[in-house]
Amino acid sequence: xxxxxxxxxxxxxxxxxxxxxxxxxxxxxxxxxxxxxxxxxxxxxxxxxxxxxxxxxxxxxxxxxxxxxxxxxxxxxxxxxxxxxxxxxxxxxxxxxxxxxxxxxxxxxxxx
Amino acid sequence: xxxxxxxxxxxxxxxxxxxxxxxxxxxxxxxxxxxxxxxxxxxxxxxxxxxxxxxxxxxxxxxxxxxxxxxxxxxxxxxxxxxxxxxxxxxxxxxxxxxxxxxxxxxxxxxxxxx
Numbered sequence: 001x002x003x004x005x006x007x008x009x010x011x012x013x014x015x016x017x018x019x020x021x022x023x024x025x026x027x028x029x030x031x032x033x034x035x036x037x038x039x040x041x042x043x044x045x046x047x048x049x050x051x052x053x054x055x056x057x058x059x060x061x062x063x064x065x066x067x068x069x070x071x072x073x074x075x076x077x078x079x080x081x082x083x084x085x086x087x088x089x090x091x092x093x094x095x096x097x098x099x100x101x102x103x104x105x106x107x108x109x110x111x112x
Numbered sequence: 113x114x115x116x117x118x119x120x121x122x123x124x125x126x127x128x129x130x131x132x133x134x135x136x137x138x139x140x141x142x143x144x145x146x147x148x149x150x151x152x153x154x155x156x157x158x159x160x161x162x163x164x165x166x167x168x169x170x171x172x173x174x175x176x177x178x179x180x181x182x183x184x185x186x187x188x189x190x191x192x193x194x195x196x197x198x199x200x201x202x203x204x205x206x207x208x209x210x211x212x213x214x215x216x217x218x219x220x221x222x223x224x225x226x227x
Binding site: 034036041042043044045046049089091099100102103104105 | 116153154155156157168200202204215216217218219220221223
């Protein structure tokens with residue numbers, strides 16, 4: 001079946017280190033992929049979008065890579081801070097019907 | 113611009129009742145999507161409305177319905193509530209003119225508890 005997989009276990013990172021989150025997909029031909037941040041009890045907030053013909057996108061301390069051969073996107077937060085602690089969701093747009101498909105999210109915990 | 117607003121923020125209902133949730137999108141956005149989020153299932157797409165027409169639909173039973181008004185405001189209705197309908201219901205808006213689900217701007221959600 002078609003799905004998106006993110007690490008279901010929480011990721012614990014020491015403050016100042018780089019946090020790397022993974023988003024894997026199967027059986028899709030993606031048009032583009034988005035990353036969102038969600039804090040408890042709140043709606044997700046859009047962070048970055050990367051298209052299928054782009055290998056890397058950056059925004060301040062955030063970096064996203066997209067490898068269509070490996071069917072994987074990596075989301076990096078450099079110089080991580082406790083305020084970066086949240087759940088991060090990836091969402092992929094299929095190029096067949098342009099509908100967003102969501103991963104379950106990875107909880108990131110940055111420890112001081 | 114004001115963000116996406118949802119009302120009410122919290123709701124408690126009993127099984128068998130029905131509920132209507134409301135969403136006001138960002139000004140200028142014509143697409144409104146609805147999602148159900150639970151700890152076990154993550155974010156599940158319910159449906160998307162654009163220019164008062166349902167454009168996309170997820171895999172939810174007919175008890176879940178929605179509509180969109182001419183001012184792009186949207187409502188979602190759940191009839192004959194079940195315990196499993198307890199969830200955070202999120203509304204998201206976007207311009208919608210590209211024909212596909214673009215970057216989603218989410219509201220704060222409505223927390224529904226069914227007893």
